[in-house]
Amino acid sequence: MNMKKLLFVFCLLVLVICCVSAFQFSPLEQTFEPSGINTQKTYTIVNDSDDQIAIRLTVVKRDQDSEGNEVRSDASQEFLISPSSIIVNAQSTYVVRVQYRGASVVSTEKAYRLIAEQIPYSQGKSQTTQSMFNFLYVYATSLYVIPSESVAKVDIGAVKANLDADGNQVMEVTIRNRGNVHQILLDAELTVKDSNGNAVVLTEAEQLTGIDSINILARKSITKTIPWPEGLPFVQGGSYTGSLTYSE
The missing domain is CATH 2.60.40 (Immunoglobulin-like)
Structure with missing residues (x-):
């Protein structure tokens, strides 16, 4: 690789590092109960960047095919996310509430993904941090609605x-x-x-x-x-x- 190519790669890496607005989302796994106080849990978004970011939250049902590959389907009717779209200020934290609203009796555990997805948002971003690249973070966390009694077999x-x-x-x-x-x-x-x-x-x-x-x-x-x-x-x-x- 010649010097010009090395310089180009270095500049590209610098742009990547500068333009990413990172965020943290936790916890990565939670269990809910089909009724009672534990139908509702909270999640925390931490924006540790110097810019505002936009986050969208969705829940999908999680299944497996015969080879063990994950298969997802819509589960929006079973959960209430408040709020589901958020603008998180720079260097700040936001708490989101998620409530299960599906069947109140569950005999077999129900598996879901709670997805926290960063979506394009440039309002308030300084010109020095904008670039032609747009790298967005996505968290796909595990969410389970558990039965009152569990059997492992x-x-x-x-x-x-x-x-x-x-x-x-x-x-x-x-x-x-x-x-x-x-x-x-x-x-x-x-x-x-x-x-x-x-x-x-x-x-x-x-x-x-x-x-x-x-x-x-x-x-x-x-x-x-x-x-x-x-x-x-x-x-x-x-x-x-x-x-x-x-x-x-």
């Missing part, structure tokens, strides 16, 4: 031997959360056995790609594909069983 529904699109041997593991609250599979350990009694124990993160530390929502089943482990005979269509442990 995660197990392995199926283990299959298969070949991926490139012909590599892979293991398809179906994980079931049969409990009524979400579970984060921290320090996951997967034991797999074949019909002949051969067994492997998988504990490393690279062995459990997409499984270790995943958050599986209540009543959901997801299937993850991991590399076929050494030490276990591969039989496509063969019979395998699995068991899972993790830190709660």
Whole structure:
């Protein structure tokens, strides 16, 4: 890279640093109850920049598809956010109230995202801090409406031997959360056995790609594909069983 390119990159970085109006949003996770005093919680916005910023708050329902990918849908009718659009002055703090207004009886935990999104706003911004770049922050926090009694029950529904699109041997593991609250599979350990009694124990993160530390929502089943482990005979269509442990 020549000197002109280095100078350009340096100037670009300076512009990026100067033009960002950062903010903080907390807490990043909260639990609500479907009735009573805990249907309402507060969140705090901290504008630690030297300019006013505009923030918009929305709530979306959070679901998972069969591969564990997050799927979102509108949940605006279930929550009251006061206010939902805010101008936060420079170097100041603002407290927002969020109230759950959905079903008053919940037997299975309901999962949502509370999204705090910075939106374009230039009023009151000095000319020296304006630029052609516009970097806006977004927080997507976890929000759960919990049942009165929680049951944790995660197990392995199926283990299959298969070949991926490139012909590599892979293991398809179906994980079931049969409990009524979400579970984060921290320090996951997967034991797999074949019909002949051969067994492997998988504990490393690279062995459990997409499984270790995943958050599986209540009543959901997801299937993850991991590399076929050494030490276990591969039989496509063969019979395998699995068991899972993790830190709660």
